[in-house]
Amino acid sequence: MKEFDIIHRYFENVGPRRKDVILGVGDDCAIVQSRIEHQIVVSCDTLVEGTHFVADMPGEALAHKAVVANLSDLASMGAIPSWLTLAIVMPEGDEAWLEPFSNGLKSVCDYYHVQLIGGDTCKGDQVTLSITIAGYVPTGTALTRSGARPGDNIYVTGNLGDSALGLQCILGEHEFDADVTAQAIKAHYYPSPRVHAGQLLRGIASACLDISDGLASDLGHLLSSSKVGALLDVGALPLSDNLVKAVGEDNAREMALAGGEDYELLFTVPRSESAALDMAMSEAGVRYTCIGQVMSSPELTYELDGKRWHSEAKGYQHFE
């Protein structure tokens, strides 16, 4: 299949036809309506074959995960998703791969009401997906990394480390029983972005980001942006039964700290907002856990059962 046929068949009319998208795929540019009294929130995330995902990752899961990684960035700012562009590089126009990929893309875009408005389809050796996503927030209400203050509590949504376990299963590094493996792979391939929870945290959280590189690394980003430190209670880290059953509690804690791609939200909340937080997370239907406190001295220290604890967790960085 040739480029323009591929675009027509697999990438036109993906996702809902949003009323604020005046012109979608097919011209030199797309046209989107501005929103009065709102700001535009923009993020960009890329997945490269061999670096971010294995070559035989199912097309449907790959499309899901690429979009979720971007939706998760919008979630961490409290933004309402609106549109995305997708640049896709691949060795050949292979229909057996494009069909499930396009289906996965449609499902996730429909569910989160985000429209594919443009992109590019090119030939290259490695499959590479680059998405730029935009949403909006009422002016001045976006959550950032830099608002954490000493005394704020530190929270995460959901469980941590399951995606890292899934990756171990996919790479065949360890063997677990079939049920454990299936759950872990699902966590790795089909993560849920906390889009609704993020929006409900506006006006409550003092700082927020999503956990993509690993809790230890991402918390480091939040703390350095906010110019504060933290005391983290390792015993409080939310771990799934599946993860603890598979690797034991000690390993599970390390995986929760170092493992990336959980796409949970990590956020800080002043104590005065605790009741509002509880209502917001109940409304979102999302489990949340207090895992520590923001401190004024700029270190990140770990405690377990009231004693200092040491972690090697560093999180992922390219070119390291």
Add this chain to the structure above:
Amino acid sequence: MKEFDIIHRYFENVGPRRKDVILGVGDDCAIVQSRIEHQIVVSCDTLVEGTHFVADMPGEALAHKAVVANLSDLASMGAIPSWLTLAIVMPEGDEAWLEPFSNGLKSVCDYYHVQLIGGDTCKGDQVTLSITIAGYVPTGTALTRSGARPGDNIYVTGNLGDSALGLQCILGEHEFDADVTAQAIKAHYYPSPRVHAGQLLRGIASACLDISDGLASDLGHLLSSSKVGALLDVGALPLSDNLVKAVGEDNAREMALAGGEDYELLFTVPRSESAALDMAMSEAGVRYTCIGQVMSSPELTYELDGKRWHSEAKGYQHFE
């Protein structure tokens, strides 16, 4: 160099600090102010090593061209550039390459007053650059491909085919004298997007796009979007003295029709707007040439000296 060091050193604070960019590189997302009574215009273009550019293309030229390819899409809609995201995939964090690349990026962003607000930096085998760019237009005034009507004149800005000649020089396919070669390579590596001219064509042109795949191919897109045909006067194609000197008039015409990456504007104008067009192009300081007429029958036919003429030109498509 590691990922976050690369971002900090080469990609933070690139381009002007625009007043409508509230938060740039460094958080999960960027935040941009909406513009009242304007629409957002968005485009996405990707360059892959080995497909779009040779491996030893200078970093400065590569950055320039990647941004220009995107600016040119905005120009074709008549949009005012505002911000861009850049996803860059490369084998290693090589400073000798990143330094000139970053300098080229800064120069072109400064000149066109467009701010780099986000992106991604990843490891992969081939250098791949994916840019999403956004600008704005007063609501309802964007130029599209679909407005050409029978009787409209067809115009192009500048000259055509020089970029294709430059590519032949770079690939060593032909040898020309040093002066010809230098001019042609400059046209290929440092094209000018017609940003100002595009803005001045709002309210004058009935349809517009930029020539990236080649005149024959891109005119085909415009005609099929507008559901019309055209009679093209091959003798009127604007050719540089350099191109004619290098390959002769006949080859020059074929290169003008088939060669891509000229980044000139191709547009149609109702006869009633001819005087306005002349004033607009004088103001932009851009040469423009009438190369044919829009016809109601949906074919694209070529004429030379009043006789039918045949072209093999098809333009570039991936996966062909």
